[in-house]
Every structure is written in structure tokens, then in C-alpha cells.
Amino acid sequence: MLRPSSRLKLCSPRMPFARWASSKVIGIDLGTTNSAVAYIRDPLDLKSVTVIENDEGKRTTPSVVGFDVKNGSYTVGEAAKRQALINPENTFYATKRLIGRAFQDKEIQKDLLHVPFKVIENPTNKHAYLSTSTGEAKSPSEIGSAVLSYLKRTAENYLNEEINKAVITVPAYFNDSQRQATKEAGKMAGLKVLRVVNEPTAAALSFGLNTSEYSGIIAVYDLGGGTFDISILDIEGGVFEVRSTNGDTHLGGEDFDNVLIGYVVNKFVEANTEVSKEALTKNREAMQRIRAAAEQAKIDLSHVKETRINIPFIENNKHINLLIKEHELDDMTMTLIEKTIPPVKRAMKDAEIEPEEVEEVILVGGMTRMPRIRSVVSDVFGREPNASVNPDETVALGAAIQGGVLSGEIKNVLLLDVTPLTLGIETYGGVFSPLIPRNTTVPVKKTEVFSTGVDGQTGVDIRVFQGERGLVKDNKLIGDFKLAGIEPMPKGVPQIGVTFDIDADGIINVSAAETGTGKENSITVIANSGLTEEEVNRLVEDANANRELDNLIRQRVELITKADIMISDTENAFKRFKQTIIKSPLYSEVLSELRSTRNMITDFKANESDLSTDVNDVKKATDQVQKRAMQLFQDAAKK
Numbered sequence: 324m325l326r327p328s329s330r331l332k333l334c335s336p337r338m339p340f341a342r343w344a345s346s347k348v349i350g351i352d353l354g355t356t357n358s359a360v361a362y363i364r365d366p367l368d369l370k371s372v373t374v375i376e377n378d379e380g381k382r383t384t385p386s387v388v389g390f391d392v393k394n395g396s397y398t399v400g401e402a403a404k405r406q407a408l409i410n411p412e413n414t415f416y417a418t419k420r421l422i423g424r425a426f427q428d429k430e431i432q433k434d435l436l437h438v439p440f441k442v443i444e445n446p447t448n449k450h451a452y453l454s455t456s457t458g459e460a461k462s463p464s465e466i467g468s469a470v471l472s473y474l475k476r477t478a479e480n481y482l483n484e485e486i487n488k489a490v491i492t493v494p495a496y497f498n499d500s501q502r503q504a505t506k507e508a509g510k511m512a513g514l515k516v517l518r519v520v521n522e523p524t525a526a527a528l529s530f531g532l533n534t535s536e537y538s539g540i541i542a543v544y545d546l547g548g549g550t551f552d553i554s555i556l557d558i559e560g561g562v563f564e565v566r567s568t569n570g571d572t573h574l575g576g577e578d579f580d581n582v583l584i585g586y587v588v589n590k591f592v593e594a595n596t597e598v599s600k601e602a603l604t605k606n607r608e609a610m611q612r613i614r615a616a617a618e619q620a621k622i623d624l625s626h627v628k629e630t631r632i633n634i635p636f637i638e639n640n641k642h643i644n645l646l647i648k649e650h651e652l653d654d655m656t657m658t659l660i661e662k663t664i665p666p667v668k669r670a671m672k673d674a675e676i677e678p679e680e681v682e683e684v685i686l687v688g689g690m691t692r693m694p695r696i697r698s699v700v701s702d703v704f705g706r707e708p709n710a711s712v713n714p715d716e717t718v719a720l721g722a723a724i725q726g727g728v729l730s731g732e733i734k735n736v737l738l739l740d741v742t743p744l745t746l747g748i749e750t751y752g753g754v755f756s757p758l759i760p761r762n763t764t765v766p767v768k769k770t771e772v773f774s775t776g777v778d779g780q781t782g783v784d785i786r787v788f789q790g791e792r793g794l795v796k797d798n799k800l801i802g803d804f805k806l807a808g809i810e811p812m813p814k815g816v817p818q819i820g821v822t823f824d825i826d827a828d829g830i831i832n833v834s835a836a837e838t839g840t841g842k843e844n845s846i847t848v849i850a851n852s853g854l855t856e857e858e859v860n861r862l863v864e865d866a867n868a869n870r871e872l873d874n875l876i877r878q879r880v881e882l883i884t885k886a887d888i889m890i891s892d893t894e895n896a897f898k899r900f901k902q903t904i905i906k907s908p909l910y911s912e913v914l915s916e917l918r919s920t921r922n923m924i925t926d927f928k929a930n931e932s933d934l935s936t937d938v939n940d941v942k943k944a945t946d947q948v949q950k951r952a953m954q955l956f957q958d959a960a961k962k
């Protein structure tokens with residue numbers, strides 16, 4: 324992992340923070356279920372960072388938007404949640420689970436079964452969009468933007484001034500496409516998004532600066548309504564360095580609710596055989612009522628040992644009256660809780676630390692109030708989580724602090740965040756050539772020089788991948804572009820510099836330039852789809868399981884490519900200097916060795932998947948031909 328030695332240090336923790344005039348930057352936690360907005364009341368006092376209450380006096384606002392299709396207006400937050408029962412098809416919630424994702428993603432297809440509104444495929448970008456009952460398409464960014472506008476207004480009403488700058492948080496494991504879509508939502512809401520900050524990093528900022536002079540290694544375990552993140556940070560003298568991050572962008576309270584909803588539905592149809600499961604699940608209003616009651620029961624069970632779900636007149640004048648115990652909820656959701664453990668272990672491994680080195684465990688997100696989750700987290704880290712952090716507010720508070728840092732109101736705090744997955748390009752033979760390893764501190768810029776694989780090649784396809792495997796076919800294509808207009812040259816001669824530039828928001832820009840012709844091209848990577856939970860898990864697990872094999876294949880492809888280029892060079896030299904070297908008695912002998920090595924390479928490439936062939940034979944033969952060709956040229960020169 325990159326650990327810059329020249330990182331900025333806080334001169335003295337007791338040094339007063341300086342203030343300079345600037346417009347306010349609000350911090351927004353745009354959550355799957357709930358959102359919050361915060362600001363810094365007094366930059367000289369970091370403890371003055373405050374969550375702003377909405378017009379209903381609440382400190383968090385449901386991320387729900389309800390459209391009135393008759394008059395074209397919409398409501399946000401509590402008001403939207405209240406009308407959900409009578410307007411289920413036009414009340415959109417948990418749309419953060421869709422943002423920047425392809426409609427065909429397995430996760431999206433699974434979610435479709437549980438939501439009372441319509442999710443459609445946008446014909447242009449193939450992303451998941453929403454549709455009102457009158458067929459009006461809305462992008463998840465538009466829904467996010469409605470929530471952001473509401474929070475912007477909340478802040479403006481409270482502060483009595485116009486606000487147009489914000490820091491917005493996103494799950495750490497969000498990919499490029501999901502980050503772009505979130506920024507877009509901010510722009511649509513009339514906000515200049517100064518920075519997109521990872522949620523656990525924001526939580527750490529708020530914890531670290533509120534706990535005076537905190538230094539040490541902390542783990543932030545963040546399980547909210549829709550996503551799970553784990554980050555390991557090293558906090559020292561005002562420098563917040565993320566050492567690793569991992570997670571699952573499709574795991575959260577919504578999944579727990581869905582499990583409980585399934586349980587309630589099954590119990591109801593078992594007890595009322597005249598009601599079919601299909602009829603009940605198609606009844607949007609009934610399902611909306613079951614959803615609300617199930618979520619409430621889940622929340623209640625964090626405080627009481629048992630609770631009742633009572634829903635009168637659910638179908639055919641029948642009622643739901645069900646007793647649920649805490650251990651029953653624990654048992655039915657244990658597989659979901661356990662899904663958080665492998666990312667935690669991977670994050671610790673990547674940060675090169677053992678659990679006992681973690682000095683504080685910070686819990687973020689409403690789901691971490693569930694006692695079973697707390698006990699699992701305690702077991703994994705071997706310590707009780709820190710109880711001083713408010714899991715609903717800490718992310719927004721951290722975003723506001725980062726806003727203060729960016730506006731210059733807060734000095735001497737430096738945030739060093741990381742990129743969650745390895746980034747690289749495809750090279751000859753389908754090999755994944757990483758440029759930026761996962762958990763590299765951002766912003767980062769890196770250039771590597773590549774060349775062509777075929778003689779006379781005038782264009783190259785730059786295909787950008789994200790993932791942990793050695794071959795591109797096992798990773799995720801996140802964008803591609805062509806660099807054309809290269810002058811025809813022998814393979815291996817053109818010098819193509821490929822530059823990856825990841826900004827502090829985690830957004831990726833890739834450019835390529837050929838030095839000879841000065842041809843240049845670039846893209847800002849906009850992924851066709853987000854990484855599904857399965858893909859993320861598969862990427863890392865498969866990479867570990869297949870590391871040896873991948874390395875072997877990779878080394879073989881690299882060796883053969885090198886040999887191919889060397890033999891091509893020698894063949895070209897033979898053609899060019901034929902008149903001179905033909906005079907040497909060595910000529911025909913070396914020429915035949917050259918031809919047989921060429922045949923070896925051709926055979927090897929034709930049977931690339933046969934791992935029983937020894938690539939070292941090709942290497943030895945190539946080295947030998949090189950040596951013999953040198954002798955031939957020296958001998959010919961003497962004549």
C-alpha cells in the first residue's frame with residue numbers, strides 16, 4: 324500500500340484553527356434509507372459541528388420521494404413516507420441501491436421482486452431507472468437530487484443564507500459509475516459537490532476530531548440501509564490515512580427487511596390457505612403495510628426480546644397478528660450478518676494488521692444497533708465497539724468537517740483516502756496489467772509505457788478493467804477507448820504512455836499518448852454498470868484462490884511476448900543486412916536456428932492453454948539465437 328512519507332502533519336494539536344472568510348459548505352449523508360445534513364457552527368470549535376433539523380424537527384430525513392402524478396408535484400422525506408401507503412407505485416425509496424447500476428445486474432433483478440414501484444431499463448445507458456404509474460421515467464440520480472434539494476432547503480432555512488456547496492458521502496465500495504451518478508444528483512440539486520467522501524472515512528473524521536487528540540488505528544464498521552463498508556484507518560496528528568477498505572454495495576437493512584417480510588408472508592398464507600401467496604405479494608398496498616411493520620419489528624427487537632406484528636385487514640378481511648422473538652430474527656438473518664465477516668478480514672489483511680492492533684471499533688449505520696450484529700463485531704475484533712458515536716449522524720458530521728477543510732475554514736487536517744479495487748488495462752494475450760493496486764491512496768496519477776503487439780499496428784484499444792485477477796476475462800470492464808493514428812512501426816517499437824489519474828472523489832480518468840507521433844486520447848471512465856455484490860466477492864475470492872495459476876499464465880504470456888518481439892527484431896535485422904551476413908559461413912546454420920525458434924513460438928501460441936509445455940524452452944532457444952546472431956553479425960563485419 325502507498326504510504327507517502329512526506330505526508331502533512333499537524334504542527335501542534337493545540338494550535339488554534341484559523342478562520343478565513345468563505346461561503347458555507349454543508350455536509351450531506353445521502354443514505355439509502357435516511358439522509359442527514361450538517362454544518363460547522365464555529366470553525367474554531369470542531370465540537371460545534373451540528374446536524375440540522377428538518378422542517379418536522381427530525382435530525383434525519385427518510386430518503387423517500389413520492390410523486391403526485393395528477394398534478395406533477397412531489398414530496399420528500401417524512402411527508403413522502405406517510406403517503407406511501409396510498410401511493411405505493413409512485414413512492415420511490417432505497418433508490419441508492421439502483422444508482423449507477425445496470426438494469427440486468429443480478430442484484431437489481433432480485434430487488435425488483437420486493438419493491439412496489441416499477442423499475443425499468445434505460446434504453447440508452449442500460450441502467451436501472453424508475454417509472455411512475457403514468458410511465459414517466461426517472462433516473463435514480465433524479466430521486467437522489469430531490470432528496471438533496473430538500474436537505475439544501477433545510478440548511479438554507481435554518482442558516483438563513485443561500486447554500487450552493489456541499490460535500491456528499493458515498494459508500495467506500497461504490498465504483499466509478501456510482502460516484503459519478505451521485506455527483507450528478509448533487510449538480511441537479513444546484514449544489515457544487517466539492518468532494519465525494521467515503522462514508523466510513525467521514526465517520527472517522529468526525530470521531531477523530533471530536534475525541535480530542537485521538538491517535539491510533541481504528542476500524543469503521545458501517546452497515547446502513549443498503550450498503551456495507553469496512554475501513555481501517557490510521558489517525559495521527561490530524562492526518563487521517565485510510566489503510567484499507569472493503570465492503571458490499573448491496574447489503575444492508577433492506578435485505579434484513581426482505582427476509583422478515585418473506586417470513587411474515589409465509590406465516591400468513593400458511594394460516595389462511597384461501598389466500599394465495601401470489602395474490603398477496605401482488606397487492607402493493609398490503610405489501611407496503613407489511614414492509615413498514617416488518618421494519619418496525621426489526622427495530623423494536625434491538626431493544627426488546629419479543630414484539631408483535633399487528634396488521635388488520637390485510638387481505639380478504641384477514642389480519643396479521645404475529646409474535647416475533649429476537650432470537651428468531653437473529654436466526655433468519657444470520658447469513659446476512661455473516662456476509663460482513665469476509666470483507667472485514669480482507670480489510671485487515673490488506674491493512675497488514677491483526678484484530679488486536681485495532682484500538683477502536685466505530686459502528687456506523689442504523690443496522691449496527693441490532694444486538695446480534697454488535698456481538699458478531701465484538702467477536703471478530705475481540706473488543707467491544709466504541710459507544711460514543713451516534714451511528715445515524717456521524718457520517719453527515721464528518722462530511723461537514725471535510726467541507727470545512729476544503730473551504731479552508733479548518734486547517735491542519737489531512738484526509739488520505741484510497742481506491743477500493745485494483746485498476747489496470749488489458750495487454751497482449753488478455754493479461755490484466757495493473758497500474759494502480761487496490762487501497763492506493765488517492766488522488767493518484769501513474770503512467771506506464773506499453774507498446775504494440777503486431778507489426779505495422781496503427782491503433783490500439785485501451786480497455787480499462789477493475790478487479791483482482793491476472794486475466795482480464797475475470798475482471799470487470801469499466802471503460803474503453805481507441806488510440807488511433809500511430810505511424811506503422813515494427814511491433815514493440817511505439818512507446819505508448821498510458822496514464823491513470825484518480826481524483827480525490829475516486830473518479831478515474833485514463834489517457835494514452837504515443838510519443839513518436841504525439842497522438843493522444845483520453846476518457847473519463849463511466850462504467851456501463853456497477854459491480855454487483857456477487858462480482859465484488861468473486862473478484863477478491865477468485866483472485867486469492869487462483870493467484871498461483873494466474874501468475875503462472877501471466878508469466879508464460881509475458882515471456883512468450885518478449886521472445887516474440889526479440890525474434891521479430893532478429894528476423895528484421897536478417898532481412899535488412901542479408902547481403903552482408905550471407906557472406907559468413909555461419910549464415911545458413913543461424914538462419915535455420917532462427918526459423919526453428921520462430922516455429923517454436925508459433926506452436927506455443929497456438930497451444931497457449933496447454934500448461935504442460937515449458938515456456939523456458941522457448942526462452943532458452945531465443946537467448947541462444949540472439950547469441951548466435953551476434954556471432955554471425957560480428958563474423959560478417961570482419962569479412
Ligand SMILES: Nc1ncnc2c1ncn2[C@@H]1O[C@H](COP(=O)(O)OP(=O)(O)OP(=O)(O)O)[C@@H](O)[C@H]1O
Pocket residue numbers: 352353354355356357358386419522546547548549550551575576577618621622623625687688689690691692693714715
Ligand atoms: N434500532 C435499530 N435496530 C435495527 N435496525 C435499525 C435500527 N434503527 C435503524 N435501523 C435500520 O437501519 C437502516 C438505516 O440505517 P441508516 O439510516 O444508517 O442507513 P442509510 O444511511 O440510509 O444507508 P446506507 O449507508 O446503506 O446508504 C434501516 O434498514 C433501518 O431499519
